Amino acid sequence: MMKWLLLVHVLGASVWVGGHLILLFTVVPRARKQQSIRPIMEFEESFSPLGLTSLALQVISGVWMALHYVSFSDWFDFSYSHQYYLWIKLSLLAATVAIAIRTKFSLLKQPTDQDLPAVVFHIALVTMLAVGFVVTGISFRYPF
Ligand code: HEM
Numbered sequence: 001m002m003k004w005l006l007l008v009h010v011l012g013a014s015v016w017v018g019g020h021l022i023l024l025f026t027v028v029p030r031a032r033k034q035q036s037i038r039p040i041m042e043f044e045e046s047f048s049p050l051g052l053t054s055l056a057l058q059v060i061s062g063v064w065m066a067l068h069y070v071s072f073s074d075w076f077d078f079s080y081s082h083q084y085y086l087w088i089k090l091s092l093l094a095a096t097v098a099i100a101i102r103t104k105f106s107l108l109k110q111p112t113d114q115d116l117p118a119v120v121f122h123i124a125l126v127t128m129l130a131v132g133f134v135v136t137g138i139s140f141r142y143p144f
Pocket of ligand 1: 006013017055058065086090133134138141
């Protein structure tokens, strides 16, 4: 079962992290050059359905795998590293969801080109959190 969960998790990570790295390093430079928010809106429109599906799969497969490492009754007793990695993952998730909600329901509600700097800042934040998920995820098997 762990193998299948890990397969789903790594595929989901490829979509979420890969999508945000492409957004930050190829779409954002184009938007800034054009001083237009349009390239980002077009990317968001096509990426969001797959991106949000992969995020949901990350949570389901991630928590399921985490229970393999840390039984629920031990989640609040920080006696070994896996419990720290688990709470780092949950904190990264809370921050990602908070920023995603703010971006989607306020910044991108009726975006103008003036919102470009704020939108780019939020994209950079979510991308850093995404990379944080990967580093923390690898730590479960190869503690830093
Ligand atoms: C967008 C969100 C996430 C991304 C991009 C992500 C990414 C990753 C990656 C790349 C790995 C390493 C896989 C490997 O070692 O081959 C991993 C492992 C892991 N992740 Fe996540 N993760 C995310 C969310 C979560 C969440 C929310 C949890 C649970 C609270 C979680 C729990 C785990 C666990 C337990 C492992 C260790 C699996 C193992 O190696 O046995 N992940 N994650």
